[in-house]
Amino acid sequence: MDDSQAATFRLERGVTGFLDRSNPPLPHLDPKVCRTAWYSAARAAGGEVADFTEQKYPHNFHSATIKTRSGTHIGLFHAHYRLIAFVTDRCFRYTDEFQEPPAWATALSDGGFVVLSAAQLLSPPADSDTSALSAAEWRQITYWRPTTLGATLFNAWD
Template identity: 30%
Template sequence: MKLPNGITGFYEQQCEPPKIDGKQFKQLCFSIIKNNGGTVLEFKAPTEETNFFDVEVNVFNKHFHILLNAHYPLLTFASVVNFGEINFIDEPHLYKEFSPFYSVLGTKELNEPFFQKDNEFNNAELKQIAYWKPERIGDVIFNYWD
């Protein structure tokens, strides 16, 4: 998977990456989860430490998170979201519901080893990658770097 410039949330002034519409994402989450008999427990926008939206939900008798990269329409699901620990999971039903709006990534893609070559990283990202040493592709797309 080729990762685009700014996906980590770090960039140089002249190369600012696009931003995801958080309002639209929030509306979609509430609508999709409610239509499936679930509840949105918390909606967190990206912070200085994170490069992703984090929506905590309870649906299908399960408690998990919906994550969306702040700069590119890349979405996934996780059972655990803590500093230094994101446990990606597959949610096939919600995959179908969100895929018309976002590229939904599965555990196979996100848990693949990360290799720095063949990506479009800027210098600010390269410095962060050298410091944090991500092991998986998912650690780059959804990170807690500050």
């Protein structure tokens, strides 16, 4: 399937980590679920978990590292939705540091996570379906001006 046939990625309400006071609370993804999936992925990779850091304000994601014979792999788990991205290094904020997931990331998909590709994460937010985003999220997007979908999904906006 070429890019013109690929389904448009839908940004669900709250995916930026922001909401209006009148909105219901954001969904919460238990970090234990993410940690369990990460350990399963480490087994599939033949590696070991080096760390798992739970989300802390202002981040809207957890971060984790697996070390394998082929190198170090860093994953970002969204704190509200079952989304995961792979990055080259740990940063406070991400813009274009996203990379393709390793082959063993299928273990995360098998665990119910959406493993995002570098092409998706590096695409402009305007290429996604943003119709479900709240007014509060649009205010943040207007203020922070993320240039990639990844920067919109995995952010440290305050």
